Amino acid sequence: xxxxxxxxxxxxxxxxxxxxxxxxxxxxxxxxxxxxxxxxxxxxxxxxxxxxxxxxxxxxxxxxxxxxxxxxxxxxxxxxxxxxxxxxxxxxxxxxxxxxxxxxxxxxxxxxxxxxxxxxxxxxxxxxxxxxxxxxxxxxxxxxxxxx
Numbered sequence: 001x002x003x004x005x006x007x008x009x010x011x012x013x014x015x016x017x018x019x020x021x022x023x024x025x026x027x028x029x030x031x032x033x034x035x036x037x038x039x040x041x042x043x044x045x046x047x048x049x050x051x052x053x054x055x056x057x058x059x060x061x062x063x064x065x066x067x068x069x070x071x072x073x074x075x076x077x078x079x080x081x082x083x084x085x086x087x088x089x090x091x092x093x094x095x096x097x098x099x100x101x102x103x104x105x106x107x108x109x110x111x112x113x114x115x116x117x118x119x120x121x122x123x124x125x126x127x128x129x130x131x132x133x134x135x136x137x138x139x140x141x142x143x144x145x146x147x148x
Contacts, residue, residue, distance in 0.1 A: 006081040013088055014072070017065055020092075024061050024099055027106065031055045039113075047112055054105030057098045064095030100130040 031054060034040060043051065068088035075084055104127040112119040 003081070006085060009085055010072070010081065010088075013068060013085065013092065017068060017092065020065055020096065020099065024058065024065055024095075027099075027102060028058045028062055031058055031106070043113065047109055050105050050109045050112070054102045054109060057102035057105060061095050061098035061102055064091050064098060067091045067095075096134055100127070100134060103130065 031051070034051065068091050071084060071088055071091070078084075104123055107126045108119055108123040111122045115122075
């Protein structure tokens with residue numbers, strides 16, 4: 001791949017991460033304060049398990065979504081931009097998957113805490129929207145574009 005195309009793709013990837021990272025950071029900050037809030041003692045053991053799952057998924061999303069930046073800094077002049085792009089792309093996709101799971105868990109947690117009867121429906125709708133917009137739509141477009 002020509003150097004200028006690699007440079008452009010790397011800049012695009014890093015700019016996309018600049019969009020995703022603030023959302024992850026806000027979610028992580030929210031999850032850090034939840035156990036210390038006054039209402040947390042009312043949380044059931046199942047809700048605590050979902051909360052903890054969302055906390056872990058957000059932690060993993062943070063790790064995966066920040067790792068392309070670290071990878072880029074550590075491999076800055078290594079002359080392997082193509083490998084860097086492939087690796088960073090995979091890390092970003094994994095990071096967004098963890099982020100989608102984290103958001104679904106948070107939706108479940110909050111909905112179950114507030115309106116226990118709607119939990120599964122609301123969470124399923126939210127998860128379906130994320131799955132479609134973040135994965136289904138682009139994969140369908142790739143499938144159609146590639147003549148599949």
